[in-house]
Amino acid sequence: MPELPEVETVRRGLNNLTTKQPIQKVEVLLPRTLAYPPNLEQFEQGLIGVAIAHWYRRGKYLLAQLESEQSAGWLGVHLRMTGQLLWLSQDCPLQKHTRIRLLFPHNQELRFVDTRTFGKFWYVPPEIEIQSIITGLQKLGPEPFAAEFSLEYFAHQLSNRRRHIKTLLLDQSIVAGIGNIYADEALFKSGILPNLVAVNLTQIQIKRLHQAIIDVLQTSINQGGTTFSDFLDLLGVSGNYGDTALVYGRKGEPCRLCNTPIEKTKLGGRSTHFCPSCQS
Numbered sequence: 669m670p671e672l673p674e675v676e677t678v679r680r681g682l683n684n685l686t687t688k689q690p691i692q693k694v695e696v697l698l699p700r701t702l703a704y705p706p707n708l709e710q711f712e713q714g715l716i717g718v719a720i721a722h723w724y725r726r727g728k729y730l731l732a733q734l735e736s737e738q739s740a741g742w743l744g745v746h747l748r749m750t751g752q753l754l755w756l757s758q759d760c761p762l763q764k765h766t767r768i769r770l771l772f773p774h775n776q777e778l779r780f781v782d783t784r785t786f787g788k789f790w791y792v793p794p795e796i797e798i799q800s801i802i803t804g805l806q807k808l809g810p811e812p813f814a815a816e817f818s819l820e821y822f823a824h825q826l827s828n829r830r831r832h833i834k835t836l837l838l839d840q841s842i843v844a845g846i847g848n849i850y851a852d853e854a855l856f857k858s859g860i861l862p863n864l865v866a867v868n869l870t871q872i873q874i875k876r877l878h879q880a881i882i883d884v885l886q887t888s889i890n891q892g893g894t895t896f897s898d899f900l901d902l903l904g905v906s907g908n909y910g911d912t913a914l915v916y917g918r919k920g921e922p923c924r925l926c927n928t929p930i931e932k933t934k935l936g937g938r939s940t941h942f943c944p945s946c947q948s
């Protein structure tokens with residue numbers, strides 16, 4: 669599943685390739701990919717003839733500010749489990765799981781391919797508040813790189829919580845954008861067992877974890893996202909964080925610090941990787 673670094677990598681590619689050119693045609697091959705508006709024609713009418721001014725990211729949401737003569741609303745995209753945005757020539761044969769095509773000048777297109785079909789698109793007209801349509805935005809906690817995600821904020825969020833720390837890291841209302849991969853990586857980096865109850869973490873552990881979250885996300889962004897979930901960037905190139913993962917996907921392999929075999933367990937229904945020696 670794409671997490672913050674992958675979505676951020678896609679966002680940067682989208683800003684380089686798709687902005688300042690009018691969308692000429694819209695093809696929706698799987699109507700239920702549209703979260704809003706439910707009416708296919710309204711979606712097409714909202715997008716045709718407008719250009720994308722800029723792509724933003726909030727958590728794992730991609731938000732394109734649209735413009736024509738003036739403000740033209742927003743296009744929202746969530747990749748969910750398997751969604752991929754690809755910048756291609758329109759002549760490129762359609763992938764089996766192509767769901768939406770936005771056709772641009774010079775025979776180019778932005779193509780949305782999604783095997784599992786959980787990915788969503790929203791068109792938000794200019795007169796409507798974006799959070800009232802893309803309601804998931806209302807529940808998001810701070811961005812991990814924002815000043816709001818301070819050590820004090822994080823410590824306060826963990827106080828009195830009786831959930832496992834791993835499960836808490838996946839809660840998008842505490843900090844936005846962390847998924848299964850980076851939760852495991854950050855917990856290893858800070859030497860904390862995933863099944864510790866949040867309220868029992870010491871101040872030192874909280875401080876280490878706070879820094880590790882920022883570090884693992886930044887490292888992955890610098891490397892163009894991961895390869896764990898068949899992630900491809902906009903031009904179909906995979907990231908390379910997979911070569912340097914500390915624990916994720918390394919069950920049975922020697923820990924990079926102490927050579928103890930990495931263990932894999934289930935926590936809150938999610939596969940969880942950790943080193944039983946380095947983490948306590």
Ligand SMILES: [Zn+2]
Pocket residue numbers: 923924925926927928943944945946947
């Ligand atoms: Zn170890």
